[in-house]
Amino acid sequence: MPDLSTDFAGIKSPNPFWLASAPPTNSGEQVMRAFDAGWGGAVWKTLGNPIVNVSGRLGSIDHGDRRMIGLNNIELITDRPLDVNFREIAETKKRFPKHAVIVSLMFDTKEEWREAIRRSEDTGADGLELNFGCPHGMCERGMGSAVGQEPKVLEELVRWVMDSARIPVIAKLTPNVGHIEDPALAAVRGGADGLSLINTVQSIIGVDLERLVPLPTVGTASSHGGYCGPAVKPIALRMVGVLARDERITIPISGIGGISTWRDAAEFIALGSTSVQVCTAVMHHGYRIIDDLVEGLEQYLASKQMRSVRELVGRAVPGFVEWGELDLNHHVVAEIDAATCIGCQLCHTACHDGAHQCIHLPGTRAHAGHVAPQAARAAELAQAAAPEAPYRVPWVDETECVGCNLCALVCPVEGCITMVERRRAPAKDTWNERVAQGRDRVPGGLRDLR
Amino acid sequence: MARTRPWCPVCGHELDQPAWDGPHPSHAVCACCGTEFGLEDAADDELGRARRHAALRQRWIAAGHTWWSTRGAPPGYDPAAQLARLLGSMPHDHALPPGRLEEQLPDKAPTLTSSEALAEASRCLYCFDAPCQRACPTSIDIASFIRKIGSGNLAGSARTILSANLLGASCARACPVEVLCEGACVYTGWGRKPIAIGRLQRFALDRAASPALLERAPPSGFSVGLVGGGPASLACAGQLVLLGHRAVIYEKEALPGGLNLNGIAPYKLDARTALDEVRFFEELGVEIRCGVEVGRQLTPAQLLAEHEALFLGVGLGPDKRLAVPGADAAGVWGAVEWIARLKLDPRHTVAGVQRAAVIGGGNTALDVVRELAQLGVPEVALVYRRGEQELSGYAHEWEAAKGEGVTLVPHAVLQEIAVRDGRASALRLSRARDGRATEERLPERPVDLVVFAIGQARLDTLLRSFPGVRTDAEGRAVAERASGRTDNPRIFVGGDALNGGKEIVNAAAEGQAAARAIDAGLRSGELRRG
Numbered sequence: 001m002p003d004l005s006t007d008f009a010g011i012k013s014p015n016p017f018w019l020a021s022a023p024p025t026n027s028g029e030q031v032m033r034a035f036d037a038g039w040g041g042a043v044w045k046t047l048g049n050p051i052v053n054v055s056g057r058l059g060s061i062d063h064g065d066r067r068m069i070g071l072n073n074i075e076l077i078t079d080r081p082l083d084v085n086f087r088e089i090a091e092t093k094k095r096f097p098k099h100a101v102i103v104s105l106m107f108d109t110k111e112e113w114r115e116a117i118r119r120s121e122d123t124g125a126d127g128l129e130l131n132f133g134c135p136h137g138m139c140e141r142g143m144g145s146a147v148g149q150e151p152k153v154l155e156e157l158v159r160w161v162m163d164s165a166r167i168p169v170i171a172k173l174t175p176n177v178g179h180i181e182d183p184a185l186a187a188v189r190g191g192a193d194g195l196s197l198i199n200t201v202q203s204i205i206g207v208d209l210e211r212l213v214p215l216p217t218v219g220t221a222s223s224h225g226g227y228c229g230p231a232v233k234p235i236a237l238r239m240v241g242v243l244a245r246d247e248r249i250t251i252p253i254s255g256i257g258g259i260s261t262w263r264d265a266a267e268f269i270a271l272g273s274t275s276v277q278v279c280t281a282v283m284h285h286g287y288r289i290i291d292d293l294v295e296g297l298e299q300y301l302a303s304k305q306m307r308s309v310r311e312l313v314g315r316a317v318p319g320f321v322e323w324g325e326l327d328l329n330h331h332v333v334a335e336i337d338a339a340t341c342i343g344c345q346l347c348h349t350a351c352h353d354g355a356h357q358c359i360h361l362p363g364t365r366a367h368a369g370h371v372a373p374q375a376a377r378a379a380e381l382a383q384a385a386a387p388e389a390p391y392r393v394p395w396v397d398e399t400e401c402v403g404c405n406l407c408a409l410v411c412p413v414e415g416c417i418t419m420v421e422r423r424r425a426p427a428k429d430t431w432n433e434r435v436a437q438g439r440d441r442v443p444g445g446l447r448d449l450r
Numbered sequence: 451m452a453r454t455r456p457w458c459p460v461c462g463h464e465l466d467q468p469a470w471d472g473p474h475p476s477h478a479v480c481a482c483c484g485t486e487f488g489l490e491d492a493a494d495d496e497l498g499r500a501r502r503h504a505a506l507r508q509r510w511i512a513a514g515h516t517w518w519s520t521r522g523a524p525p526g527y528d529p530a531a532q533l534a535r536l537l538g539s540m541p542h543d544h545a546l547p548p549g550r551l552e553e554q555l556p557d558k559a560p561t562l563t564s565s566e567a568l569a570e571a572s573r574c575l576y577c578f579d580a581p582c583q584r585a586c587p588t589s590i591d592i593a594s595f596i597r598k599i600g601s602g603n604l605a606g607s608a609r610t611i612l613s614a615n616l617l618g619a620s621c622a623r624a625c626p627v628e629v630l631c632e633g634a635c636v637y638t639g640w641g642r643k644p645i646a647i648g649r650l651q652r653f654a655l656d657r658a659a660s661p662a663l664l665e666r667a668p669p670s671g672f673s674v675g676l677v678g679g680g681p682a683s684l685a686c687a688g689q690l691v692l693l694g695h696r697a698v699i700y701e702k703e704a705l706p707g708g709l710n711l712n713g714i715a716p717y718k719l720d721a722r723t724a725l726d727e728v729r730f731f732e733e734l735g736v737e738i739r740c741g742v743e744v745g746r747q748l749t750p751a752q753l754l755a756e757h758e759a760l761f762l763g764v765g766l767g768p769d770k771r772l773a774v775p776g777a778d779a780a781g782v783w784g785a786v787e788w789i790a791r792l793k794l795d796p797r798h799t800v801a802g803v804q805r806a807a808v809i810g811g812g813n814t815a816l817d818v819v820r821e822l823a824q825l826g827v828p829e830v831a832l833v834y835r836r837g838e839q840e841l842s843g844y845a846h847e848w849e850a851a852k853g854e855g856v857t858l859v860p861h862a863v864l865q866e867i868a869v870r871d872g873r874a875s876a877l878r879l880s881r882a883r884d885g886r887a888t889e890e891r892l893p894e895r896p897v898d899l900v901v902f903a904i905g906q907a908r909l910d911t912l913l914r915s916f917p918g919v920r921t922d923a924e925g926r927a928v929a930e931r932a933s934g935r936t937d938n939p940r941i942f943v944g945g946d947a948l949n950g951g952k953e954i955v956n957a958a959a960e961g962q963a964a965a966r967a968i969d970a971g972l973r974s975g976e977l978r979r980g
Contacts, residue, residue: 261600291594291606292606296601414563414564
């Protein structure tokens, strides 16, 4: 089986799966059970000065019969005494020397940071994660995402930490910014050894329409919270990918955001994550999901003849380019397999109302001169069909089809609609080339303003 | 072993040309056993031929491995080597002839498509300490294998199933899930449709089952003999192989698989699928020797000399019949024999059968009435000595049977089968009260097929022929509950011979438990050959 062992800026773990700093890493008893179950590392629930939490902390959205595809929380950092946390961290590290134990910190003054770093290192922990991401409750106190949204402050704080830290330091970033590169580069300048992202997205999870109060309610009111779970994965993937392809960022990335299955993890790793962190899926299903995460990733790596997870890191990054680099002569059109089509005609309605009006019902005629290889046969079959069993397979006007993929996305039958290649020209042509060669121009004044 | 020359399918002696080339016999005569191919082993099909070969082999062995040639022993005469060569290569995966009745009974729950499986897997709540797993005699981690289907980790899903139950493929089809995993599903208790666990299990294994998924211990050098080639022995042997031991199954029939092959309702598990599963065990490394009947070709003493430990997965004996006049007329069958022919014998037919009666009220009886109804027999009656509520077969099977047009003749005891021209023509019944016959006669029921499904004889004599093995008053082997160990510490037992007749999944659980106990005994040095 492929080797899953991971070295993240000197933090070693038997596999790349770490528990993110959150309720699943609240105590030593939990983290030790997680390690027993097979997790490779854990970032402890953030330590800081004492806080008081509210009651009524979580809200979620469901989709169809899937519960909790997005989760929102208004919980703060740990509410357990620092002494207890440090003692449990030390005990956990002692009992699991080969697993990664990372202490998440969020403090205010330089002295507090220094003291917390010293005590963290005394536990034998493998690394520190600086929580610059929490978007609720702590930012109002000038911490969490308040730091993550101010690159200069972030850089200075990382510098403070690096002055005294002797173990690897990871800066955890908030996605609640316009350009994720700015805080990431600030952390690099400050000397951080690694980055982790994304923390949660600012959100209101819903509104109680009976009481007309946002959710989750705390008495008669609510507050915005941090959004996570499967729904945020695409947002997180982009941010990880943007940093991974940025040549100025040379430190490793720990990917976070909606990872529930080995597939999600493999995607984050392929887009440049050296390790991945999981929270919501564990809050939903427990530590036991690690079995599938590890096994599924191993099977995948083996199927691609990769001997180590390290071979997968960043493999999809070269394929993640700016829009201007995409080949404008690449062209695909939809092809419907009449043998497997069940006649639901969802492709037709999606194309007609939501796309480019190129998938037609059988029996209609193609425009003269349009390429529509299935139209005539569909008309014949529609004509010949008995009234009680009408022929319902739609046909594609290839001349009109822009290759948007929508029909294939809505089709309920696996493999029924495929997008087949019809290149516009053999040579590659891109927007950037067109602009460079004066064949196209940049509209508007954005570039001039910059 | 490289196969240089063809050999005789009866005695294993080398031949100049193959005995048969497809359907064409060579008409040669074996220099050793004297079988004339095409004459003595003529049969309608390959299965029939394999049976003839097994019978001729038994005759040859009984005659003392004699040779036919008048000029003395033929060159290369070595009965032990000949048999070894032969028994390891019995054809079976292609031995099913076309035209068997079971082919007319379509699969009631065909394999799911990917999207159906994904949708069904998504419904699963992934319960903690899942009740479905608790309800499974082999404790398959059902919630996890279903989650792995949802994540596209089909190999991991198949591994999760097989690591708990090597017979996962047949259990997925034949288990009474309504009273086991699916019956325990929290959705069932909630009054909703349970997760289709059996069908998801089948999906994962159809797509991804492979012997390569399973970890195995390094070879131990120990050897275990298993008597009977049905589910209990297969599960035990497979587990033993994974634990590093050699496992040799001795099966008296021409084809391996036992009740999995010849006893399960075809719309759940057909013979071809059962043989595919046997092939899986062979690929794991289990050795299967068909056409070898312990007690005839091999004695218990020989087996004990050959192996460190034995596992008896002999199942049950022939069908019982009521001792009533006419019970041996033509048109009267035992249920197990009737089902076996339905599944394996292309000459077996229900053509011309208008009225069939099945005597009994258990699951085998319900299988037969459903099979008859699905084959299109116009009138199928279940004759039972108690009422509908007391039927000992599963309620869901009886409901399905009723849906297929089967009628119940309750509170009726068979007194006599009327015979005309040697064939069964009518049932003479008396009314029963509390399951016992009274003097009151019921109207005569015309029939042209009668099937007794009132249980099977026990193989207690065979079991007791093994030194130290005892049987109880009901003919079951006496053994420790958890391990199947008999009073002879080297002999273990499992499956129907131990439990008196339960499901495949119980046989699998008992076989695997015995394998673990045998493994512990082998490794501690407690079990030795001799």
